[in-house]
Amino acid sequence: MTETRPSTPTSLDDVDGWFPKVDQRLFTWFLDRQERLGQQGDLVELGSYLGKSAILIGRHLRDGETFTVCDLFDSEAPDDSNQAEMDGSYASLTRTAFEANYRAFHDGLPRIVQAPTSVILDHVRPESCRFVHVDASHLYEHVRGDIQAAHVMLPVEGVLVCDDYRSEHTPGVSAAVWEAVAAEGLRPVCVTPQKFYGTWGDVKDVQDDLLAWLGEQDDLWHEVQEVAGRPLLRVKGKPAPKAPKKDRTRELKERLARAEEQRARAQHELDSVRNSLSFKVGRAATALPRAMRRRNGRQR
Structure with a gap:
């Protein structure tokens, strides 16, 4: 019997994964802004699943830069709790599937580190990156280590994005993210329903630029709140307008x-x-x- 193979994706919508449109827009905005300002540095993603966000990040890779993806893929997890999470949520994850999806949009692959994210500092130099996306384990100890590694990899103006910072089933991520804000100097720029965006640098200029851009977007809603004495932007997509009710x-x-x-x-x-x-x-x-x-x- 002939095996049925999945069709080649032609858009991000064809790639399985959790990457809402609002975050696709914000990833693009942050990465475009870095290019516009001439900020240099490598790109890193910790945890890639089937490549949906990696495909978008890879579009912003410039000459002389390296994009590093670190994921267990189909390797054994380093501990039982991590393995249980892999078996429960990512049983379909394979390196082959990731590479096939990525090659559908790019000529070459990123540098792939198939290993626990705890080894990332063996492969990426300190302060060599401009954008790090943390989307690997949901366990507090692992996420805390990933954020600390991102702090080492990023210069002060670099951007950190953390996935699942507020979901009911990922309290470990929430604890690690807000601990970094409260005790380790991480400064929130904005949040969406799924992701946290922050930096260890000054947030005023980036928030001012983001507010100006958001003011021009008809399909995005935003507001400014104050958290621990600092401004924080909330951003989410606007629902499609309902047809007006007839008289x-x-x-x-x-x-x-x-x-x-x-x-x-x-x-x-x-x-x-x-x-x-x-x-x-x-x-x-x-x-x-x-x-x-x-x-x-x-x-x-």
Whole structure:
């Protein structure tokens, strides 16, 4: 029997994974801004699943830069709790599937480190990166280590993005992210329903630029809150506009008009039948039997 192979993806929507449109827009904005400002540095993703976010990040790789992806893929996890998470949530994850998806959009692959993310500092130099995406384990100890590694890899103006910072099933990520904010100097830039964006540098300029851009986007909602004395932007996609409800009186008049039109059409068809020669002949032919039945009925 011939094995059915998945079709080659042609857009990010064709790639399995969790990467909402709002975060696709923000990844692009942050990476474009770095290019516009002439910021140099490598790109790193810790945890890639089937490559959905890596494909987008790879579009922003420039000459002389390296994009490093670190993931266990189909290797054994280093501990039982991590293996249980892999078996429960990422059973379909294989390096082959990741590479096939990535090659559908890029000529070459990123540098792949197939290993626990705890080894990433063996492969990436300190302060050599401009953008790090943390999306590997959901366990507190691992995420805390990934954020600390990102702090080493990023210069002060570099951008850190953490996935699942607020989901009900990932409290370990929440604990690690907000601990870094409260105790380790990580400064929030913005949050979406799924991801946290921060830096260890000054956030004012980047937030000002982001606010200016958001003000021009009709499909994105945002607000500014204050968290621990610092501004924080909330960003999410706007729902598709609902069709305006018709005026109730107008709607009832339209329904009445349609019903009247249908009644008039039916009456016209009935009149046409009654006025036809065949109807009149048939009516005349049955007139005497009908009259006799009525008379017999009265006699009884």
